Amino acid sequence: MASSPDVPSVGNTPENPGNGSPSEVPQAAATAAGGERRGRVRARRAAVMAVPATLVAAGLAVLTAQGALGVQFAVSGMPFTVTATELNGTGFEQFGGLDNMAEGSPNAGDSGGQVLVVTSAIKNATLDHLCQSVDLGGTNLLITAGSGATKVTASGLTTDSTELSGDAAFNNIEIGNDASTLTKAGVKGPIGVFSQQADTVHIGNLRQTNYATTAGVFKLPGLKLRFSDSGC
Amino acid sequence: MSDRARRGARAAFRGWRARRPFWGGLLLTLAGGEILLTEKASLKVVMHIGMQGLAGYLLPTVMALLGLLILFNPTQRLFYSLTGVLVSLGTWLTSNLGGFFLGLLLGVTGCCLAFGWLPDQEPRVSRRTRRKEERARAAAVPEGAEGTAA
Incomplete structure (x- = not known):
């Protein structure tokens, strides 16, 4: 399989250099390119891999956009915005914390590389009209999903946010727990920190500025990834 | 002196x-x-998520390693590029949609280039020179130069 594709393009692939290649063509070319023999990419051979790889990549993108395939996210170190018209979740926890940026991160500014954040963890969440944007300096990378009939679902969603706004409704909320005793979403905070947890959560018009987000599995039906001048 | 040394280094690099x-x-x-850069999640969170979160780091690391291996051990390029293209495609699922698509694109392109590469080829002939030669040959033939053509 590996050797077959270069056979048909015999025109200029002589195996051994001395086998009397057509005289005029190489002579002229040799003077042009300095006359040395270099390794080089054969287009037809590269296409043998490029075509299936493109097909598989397209397949993955389509499956993700249909919500059939879950993808994982782990982002941090740069602020990004997440909005959704509606968030419904079961198993909700929230506590304060401190995020450390990577050593010498250009985003650190005068903050000394530390940001005070609110960590929210939701065990299972569905989001309507999810929009996520990262400011790349001048242009924004925009990811939208879940605008159609099927919603975005995420499990094991953990976000560290500096700003969180929306219309929230909690069910069975316990406020003022110690963050190290949380049970609802399976994440434990540092000991001695204020926290709250609830069985279910509903947030309308959610808007978050996040520094880190991780999700075990994200299903993104109707995924669109594009660059845009304005964020979410 | 220094100029010649630099030219020597450049020629050596060209040859390499x-x-x-x-x-x-x-x-x-x-x-x-690039994919590793887009991740940078704190290790604590990764530990919390477990094996799945670890894969998000493992795959891009393997990609970078395979890239270096292609550079420094090019005889095994077929295996490296095949593994590389699979791992690159896998990052779509594990690592931020393949570093927001950019890393995936670069990785697959790189693997295809490595796969299609062959050592010891004739120097490239640009399409224009090739066409010019063809025309020259076509012009030469009617004059009765067939005997000396080959």
């Missing part, structure tokens, strides 16, 4: 580059680095 799928390996290494 000629003996390996340079752009393929470089692109794959860069792609792995």
Whole structure:
């Protein structure tokens, strides 16, 4: 399989250099390119891999956009915005914390590389009209999903946010727990920190500025990834 | 003196580059680095998520390693590029949609270049020179130069 594709393009692939290649063509070319023999990419051979790889990549993108395939996210170190018209979740926890940026991160500014954040963890969440944007300096990378009939679902969603706004409704909320005793979403905070947890959560018009987000599995039906001048 | 040394280094680099799928390996290494850059999740969170979160780091690291191996051990490029293209595609699922698509694109392109690379080829002939030669040959033939053509 590996050797077959270069056979048909015999025109200029002589195996051994001395086998009397057509005289005029190489002579002229040799003077042009300095006359040395270099390794080089054969287009037809590269296409043998490029075509299936493109097909598989397209397949993955389509499956993700249909919500059939879950993808994982782990982002941090740069602020990004997440909005959704509606968030419904079961198993909700929230506590304060401190995020450390990577050593010498250009985003650190005068903050000394530390940001005070609110960590929210939701065990299972569905989001309507999810929009996520990262400011790349001048242009924004925009990811939208879940605008159609099927919603975005995420499990094991953990976000560290500096700003969180929306219309929230909690069910069975316990406020003022110690963050190290949380049970609802399976994440434990540092000991001695204020926290709250609830069985279910509903947030309308959610808007978050996040520094880190991780999700075990994200299903993104109707995924669109594009660059845009304005964020979410 | 220093000028000649620099030219020597450049020629040496040119020769070194000629003996390996340079752009393929470089692109794959860069792609792995790019995906790792978009992640940067704190290790605590990764530990919490467990094996799945770890895969998000493992795959781009493997990509970068394969890129370096393509550069420094080009004889095994077929295996490296095949593994590389699979791992690159896998990052779509594990690592931020393949570093927001950019890393995935670079990685797959790099692997295709490494896969399609062959050592010891004739120097490239540009399409224009090839066409010119063809025309010259076509012009020469009617004058009765067939005997000396080959």
